[in-house]
Amino acid sequence: MEQAGEELMERRSGVALWRQVADRIRLGISNGTLGDGSKLPPEITLSQQFGVNRHTVRAAISALVQEGVLRAEQGRGTFIESRKRLSYPITTRTRFSTGLKDQTRARRVALLRHTIEPASGRVAEALRLEPGAPVLRLETVSEADGRCVSCGTSWFDATRFPAFADVFAETESVTASFARFGVDDYVRRSTLVSARHADADDLDHLKLSPGAIVLVTIAINDDLEGRPIQFSQTHFSADLVELAIET
Amino acid sequence: MEQAGEELMERRSGVALWRQVADRIRLGISNGTLGDGSKLPPEITLSQQFGVNRHTVRAAISALVQEGVLRAEQGRGTFIESRKRLSYPITTRTRFSTGLKDQTRARRVALLRHTIEPASGRVAEALRLEPGAPVLRLETVSEADGRCVSCGTSWFDATRFPAFADVFAETESVTASFARFGVDDYVRRSTLVSARHADADDLDHLKLSPGAIVLVTIAINDDLEGRPIQFSQTHFSADLVELAIET
DNA sequence: AAGGATTTGTACGTATGTATG
DNA sequence: ACATACATACGTACAAATCCT
Numbered sequence: 001m002e003q004a005g006e007e008l009m010e011r012r013s014g015v016a017l018w019r020q021v022a023d024r025i026r027l028g029i030s031n032g033t034l035g036d037g038s039k040l041p042p043e044i045t046l047s048q049q050f051g052v053n054r055h056t057v058r059a060a061i062s063a064l065v066q067e068g069v070l071r072a073e074q075g076r077g078t079f080i081e082s083r084k085r086l087s088y089p090i091t092t093r094t095r096f097s098t099g100l101k102d103q104t105r106a107r108r109v110a111l112l113r114h115t116i117e118p119a120s121g122r123v124a125e126a127l128r129l130e131p132g133a134p135v136l137r138l139e140t141v142s143e144a145d146g147r148c149v150s151c152g153t154s155w156f157d158a159t160r161f162p163a164f165a166d167v168f169a170e171t172e173s174v175t176a177s178f179a180r181f182g183v184d185d186y187v188r189r190s191t192l193v194s195a196r197h198a199d200a201d202d203l204d205h206l207k208l209s210p211g212a213i214v215l216v217t218i219a220i221n222d223d224l225e226g227r228p229i230q231f232s233q234t235h236f237s238a239d240l241v242e243l244a245i246e247t
Numbered sequence: 248m249e250q251a252g253e254e255l256m257e258r259r260s261g262v263a264l265w266r267q268v269a270d271r272i273r274l275g276i277s278n279g280t281l282g283d284g285s286k287l288p289p290e291i292t293l294s295q296q297f298g299v300n301r302h303t304v305r306a307a308i309s310a311l312v313q314e315g316v317l318r319a320e321q322g323r324g325t326f327i328e329s330r331k332r333l334s335y336p337i338t339t340r341t342r343f344s345t346g347l348k349d350q351t352r353a354r355r356v357a358l359l360r361h362t363i364e365p366a367s368g369r370v371a372e373a374l375r376l377e378p379g380a381p382v383l384r385l386e387t388v389s390e391a392d393g394r395c396v397s398c399g400t401s402w403f404d405a406t407r408f409p410a411f412a413d414v415f416a417e418t419e420s421v422t423a424s425f426a427r428f429g430v431d432d433y434v435r436r437s438t439l440v441s442a443r444h445a446d447a448d449d450l451d452h453l454k455l456s457p458g459a460i461v462l463v464t465i466a467i468n469d470d471l472e473g474r475p476i477q478f479s480q481t482h483f484s485a486d487l488v489e490l491a492i493e494t
Numbered sequence: 495a496a497g498g499a500t501t502t503g504t505a506c507g508t509a510t511g512t513a514t515g
Numbered sequence: 516a517c518a519t520a521c522a523t524a525c526g527t528a529c530a531a532a533t534c535c536t
Contacts, residue, residue, distance in 0.1 A: 015458060026444065072502065076534080199274065245437070246494075247338070247339040247435055300515080
């Protein structure tokens with residue numbers, strides 16, 4: 001079998017070869033075409049398959065180990081640390097959404113930062129406020145079973161919900177915080193879903209390696225009178241999460 | 248203003264600085280935080296903003312010009328050749344979904360392949376058939392304004408919908424084809440959304456370059472009696488499409 | 495129990511690409 | 516266009532852990 005490698009990698013693309021190899025390995029894992037599902041082929045085999053040096057494969061594997069996707073054991077092989085993707089429900093009635101409750105043991109939401117700022121055009125439009133009106137901006141990271149699954153920024157009308165950040169820090173839940181302000185129920189008005197490469201902030205917050213993908217949701221929640229109360233942009237680690245649309 | 252750059256670029260990440268800058272410019276364009284929407288700030292300003300050398304910004308811009316995202320004019324500036332992302336609606340009532348109709352001039356769906364095959368476990372479960380029952384598998388690519396936006400595979404009960412493929416080839420529409428079989432309306436029962444790197448087939452069908460991202464939807468449609476009639480997996484080019492969830 | 499085969503980990507040297515000034 | 520510094524990619528060799536006969 002003198003079958004030379006496939007030469008599918010791009011050499012002067014601004015993306016290092018080892019990163020491209022890492023992406024291919026991630027892909028091979030997610031669609032099950034690489035290895036037997038639990039163990040990766042040896043480095044030599046991979047390097048021939050991808051037409052690169054073994055060191056390049058090693059750099060790729062090392063990044064994926066760092067990320068928790070793989071586990072390497074000297075003399076034995078490289079193994080896939082697979083966990084099922086968490087299914088994050090997107091429902092109309094946010095209140096009745098159990099979120100990830102049933103699928104994880106430990107779920108935590110950390111409050112990264114909160115500031116009062118004047119509403120930018122986009123935020124003002126979403127919350128139906130005057131541009132420049134004071135809004136609370138709340139940045140959070142949520143993790144499940146010790147893995148960072150999403151990071152997000154939300155904006156609230158600072159006049160209607162004073163000291164919302166303190167309440168949130170205590171309850172660790174937007175729903176519970178709204179309840180303190182007399183908003184017992186609210187609905188998801190609109191949701192946009194897109195996907196892109198993780199940016200520097202995502203890499204930091206979600207502990208990803210470059211080239212990783214995030215699912216981006218941009219959503220507006222209304223109270224039951226139809227007034228917008230929350231505008232949010234959330235980035236989910238695409239390797240860990242899928243969105244379940246419940247229509 | 249001695250405000251030094253933000254140092255947000257990562258230096259040892261396997262992604263060349265100029266490519267990271269290119270990605271940030273693309274992001275800045277898509278959310279409108281860069282320039283005035285049609286013209287980019289001068290290279291010097293950008294290099295200060297990103298904390299990199301002007302040469303690096305120039306490399307980034309040159310790549311984006313190559314890609315058709317920007318247009319540089321000597322002495323005048325760098326301009327944005329942007330098209331908005333297509334917004335693909337995900338609604339309960341598929342029938343009333345206008346799809347991309349309002350957003351594009353020319354929308355075409357090409358039938359790539361169709362075969363009758365025994366239902367695999369996953370397909371059988373989704374369509375509530377016996378495993379091995381004959382199902383029609385239909386592979387399509389759809390393009391809008393000359394750009395390939397999605398490719399997908401759908402499965403239908405071959406017994407209930409004989410010669411569905413021929414009808415589809417004629418009508419180029421699943422909804423219209425169902426109507427020929429007396430199914431005038433149907434609903435989207437469940438939709439899973441995830442994201443991953445494009446695989447070899449995606450690159451081929453959607454004319455993407457390696458490293459590109461696809462949004463993956465896995466959906467089941469029911470007729471009005473609640474019987475599943477279509478199981479589909481669709482890959483959208485994430486650079487061109489966002490999904491608008493209408494709950 | 496011993497030894498060879500397999501597989502991951504480490505070290506060096508060289509050439510090319512990338513980023514800055 | 517040039518010079519410098521660092522990152523990336525390849526090649527080779529060998530060490531360390533594990534597996535199999």
